[in-house]
Amino acid sequence: MNHELTAEVLIAGAGAAGLTLAIDLARRNVAFRLIDKLPSPFAGSRGKGIQPRSQEVFEDLGVIDRLVAVGGTYPPQREYRENGSYQDSPLMEQHEARPDEPYLIQLMVPQFLTEAVLRERLAELGHRPHFGCELTAFEQDADGVTAHVMSTDGEETLRVGYLVGTDGGRSYVRHALDIEFPGQTLGVRAVVADVRLEGLGTDAWHRFSEGSMERLTSFCPLRGTDMFQLQAPIPMEGEIDFSPEALTAWVAARTGRRDIVIREVLWASAYDMNARLADKYQVGRVFIGGDAAHIHPPTGGQGLNTSVQDAYNLGWKLAAVIQGASEKLLATYEEERRPIAAEMLGLSTKLLQAAKQRGDMRRGRETHQLDLGYPDSSLSLNQPARSPELVMAGDRAPDAPVRGAAGQPTRLFKLFQGPHWTLIGYQVEREAIAPRRDLHIHTIGVRGDIIDEGGYVRDAYGVSAGDWVLVRPDGYVGAIVSSSELAALSQYLDGVGIAA
Template sequence: MTNASSTDVLICGAGAAGLTLAIDLARRGISFHLVEKAQTPFGGSRGKGIQPRTLEVFEDLGFVDRIAAVGGHYPNQRTYSPDGSYADEAMFSEAKPTPDEPYCVPLMVMQGRTEQVMRERLAELGRQPHYGCALTGFDQDGKGVTANVIDQSAEHTIRARYLVGADGGRSFVRHALGTEFPGKTLGVRAVVADLLLSGLDRTIWHRFNEGDMARQLALCPLAGTELFQLQAPISAEGEPDLSVAGLQAFITARIATGFDVVVHDVPWASAYAMNARLADSYRTGRVFLIGDAAHIHPPTGGQGLNTSVQDAHNLGWKLAAVLAGAPDALLNTYEEERRPIAAEMLGLSTGLLEAAKRGDMRRGREVQQLDLAYSTSSLAFEAPARHRGILAGDRAPDAPLTGAAGQGVRVFDLLNGPHWTLIGFMTDRATPAPRHGLHIHRVSSHGDLIDTHGHFRKAYGIGEGAWVLVRPDGYIGAIVAAAHLGELQGYLDQVGLTEGSSRGERLAVRSDLI
C-alpha cells in the first residue's frame, strides 16, 4: 500500500463479514482495500455454526465444499444429572437434503478455519487483507471518503468512493460516524475457550448443570480439530483465570463426579458480557456498517456470523451495480432489507438465551435462515400481484433440471456467480433482449432446460409463460406473467442492467448462457 492511494471500496475489518464482501467485490472486478487492525488473523472458534442459508452463500462464492471439509456435523448433546445419569439428544431434528433445499442442517466449523478458507478463496481472486493496518479517521464528501490508516511502516491516505465498517461490535467506523447503538446488556457474562484436553468422549457434546447459571458448563468437541470448546456463564465480578491451570480448576469445580478431565493447552480464550444492540442506521452517506458493527447479540442459536456474511452478500452486488452506473438509491435497499432481519435475529437469539438459562433450549428451522425474505422490499416486484406460493423477495429454491444436451443441471448452478438470472417457465420462443450481467434461460420441452421430474414447477409454483428474475444474492427480485413481461424492463433499468449497445455485446452475453 502506498502512502496515498485510491480505490472503489475501503473495507475496515477482515473477519467473516469483511472477507465475504471482499470476495464478492473481487470476483466482480471491483477495486478495494481490505484493512484489519489486528496483527494476525483470528484463529479461535467463537462463531462455529454455519447455517444452511450461509452454506448456499458459500456455494455461490465458490468454497462451500472446502468449508465442509474442514468442519463436520454437530454431535449429539449429553446432559448430565447430579446423580451421574445422563440423557442424549440430537442437536437438530433429523433432516435430509431435498431438491429445493440442498443443505438441511448446520455444519460446525470453528470460525478461525472458516476465515482461513475465505482468505484462501480471496487469494485465488488475486487479493489479500492488510493486517496490522488500523483506520484512524475519515471524512466524506459527495464523491467519496478520504480515510487515514496507519500500519507498521507509515501513515497512509486512501481515497475511496465508499467505506464499509466491518470492524466488529466496538466498531471504530460506527463510533466515528456517531451512529447510535441502542439495546441492552443482558446480564450474562460468559467464558468461551478452545482447549486441548483428555478424559472426555469426542463424539458427544457434554453439558453439565443445565438450568443453573452459577454452575452451567458445556464442552463441545470442535469438528475437524483435536480441540474442545468450553462455554460457561461466569460471575459479573472479577476477571477469570484463563490459563491452563485456571481453566482446569474451573472445569473441575463444575464437572460431574467420576470424570478425570485434564486440560493440556488453551490456544484461545475470552470472557465477555452478552449484549443485544442494533445500529440506528446502516448507511451514513458513503459509509456503511455490516456484521457486528451493525448488530451484536448473544451467541445462542448460532446466528451472528451467518447474519454478518449475509449482510455482506446483500451489500456487495449493490455496491458493484452503483459503481457501474446504477442509481444511488439502490444502496438504500441494503438497510431497508437487512436491518429488519437483524432485529428479528436479535429477538430470536435473546429468546434462545432465556431458554438456555432454564436448560431448555431447542433449535428448530428458525435458526437455519432459509425462510428469511425481503417480501416488503422496494426491490420485490410482481405483475400481477401474487397471494400464495413463492413470492418476490423470497429465497430462490434449488431444483434439479436436465439440460437440452442431456446433462444434469441444478438451478443453483445457473444462479451461482455475480450475475442476475432470468428464467422463463413454459414460455414461447420469444426471449427478452439480453443485457450485460443477465443470464437468460427457458425451462420447457423446447428450451435450454427441461423440468424432467417436475421439481422446478413444484418449487416455484408459477404458471406457464411466467418469468422469474433472481438477484445476484439468490433472492427473487421479480415474478411476471407473460402478459406483463414488458413491465420488467423498467425494473432492470432500476438495478443497473443495461441493454447491450451493439450486436457484438449482445453475442457476448448470450455466450455466457448455459
C-alpha cells in the first residue's frame, strides 16, 4: 500500500453497520477512520430487533452477552377490541435452542443501546468514532481514495486505500458515485417515537384498531429502558405535532383511551416507507453497505440485521486484500450480499402487506436469517459434489457441542470465534494439511484435538471419513472437500490470501 495513506479504510457513517465494520477491522489490526456527520450518536430506537443470525455475529464480535443484558425478549402482542377487551398472542413462533442453532429467540435492543454496546467494544480495541465529521467530497484513482472531511476543526484531507459508505438511506457516498437506487414508495407513511407515558404496562406490545390503517396505533415497551416505541400509520400529507400534549390528544382520538398520557417525547420521526436496492455496491475502491445500499419497511425486523451482516461480510475481505490477497476477492461482497438484500426486501414488503390487509404481525423462521447463505458464490467449493440435503459450501456453518482432547467442553462457535479461518478434518490424516497463516486446523478422530462424542458435528455437517470443512471468518462454509481433493483446497486457500 502507498506509504502516504492516512488509514487503510475510511468508514463514513457510525451506525450499526459502520461500527460492526470498524470492530471487524480493529480486531484484524487494519488502520481505519470511522466518521459520522451527526454531532453525537443517534438517540432513537428505530431498529430494535436482533435476529438469531445477527446474534451469532455479535457472539463472534464479543458483545452478545452485553446486548442481552441491556435488552430483552419481545413481549406478547396485545390486541384491543372496540369494547375494550383484548387478546394476547405471541409475536413469533417460539422454539428451543438446538445444538446447531444456539439462538432461536428474537432479541429486542433499542438501536441506541445496540450502538452504545458496539462503541464500547470498539473502545476496548483502541478506537472510537469521530462525530461531527462530514465527508464532503472524494476522488479515487488506481492506488487509493482522497477524501475531504469537514469538522469543527476545519477541513481535513485524508488519503485512504478504500472508502466505505455506511451513511444511511440518503447516503452521500451513493449519490456521489451516481449509483441508481431503484425501488418503490410503498404508499405508507408512519410515525415512530420514543416516549415515556402513563396508562400502559410493559408486559405487552399494545395494539389498537388492528386492521385499520387510519387508526392503527401501537405501543411497544422498549426493553432496557422505561420508554415505549409509538408506531402508527399516518396520512401521506400533513404535519405531526410531536409535543407530549398533542400526541396524548392524538392517541386518545385514535384509540378512545384517555388514560394514556404521554409525559415525554425523546425522539420522533415521520417517514415514508420505501423498498429500494442499489444497483451496485462497489465502484472501484469505494463501497456502500447497510441502509446506503438497501432500505426496507420495518416489518420483520430485517433492516439493521441485513446491514450488520453486510459489514461482517466486507470486513474480512478488505483486510485480506490489504494484507495481499487478490482484489478480485472484493467483488464477492456485492456478489454475495446484494441478492440477500433483494430477498429481505421481498420479505419485508410481504410482511407489510400482511399487516395492512389482515393486521397480521406474526413472524416466522424466515425472519431469523439463519437459512440465508451464498451457495452460488464463487467462494463456495464442494468437491466432490454433495447431496443438497446436506450442509453445502455457502451455507451458514452450524454450531455443535464438542470436547477438547484434554477433556474440557466447548463448541464449534468458540473454535470459530475470531478473525481467522477454521479447517475441520473428520477422521483424516492431520499431516495432510500444512500450517498456514490465519488458519486454525482441528481434527476429529484418532489423535484428533476435538472429540465429537455425541456425533453432533457428524450429523450437523453430514461429513464422512476423510472430509475437510473450511469455515470462513464470517461463519459460512467456504469449502467441503474430500481428502482426495486437497489440491483444490490448497488452491482455494491461496486465492483468498491464506498463505502457506
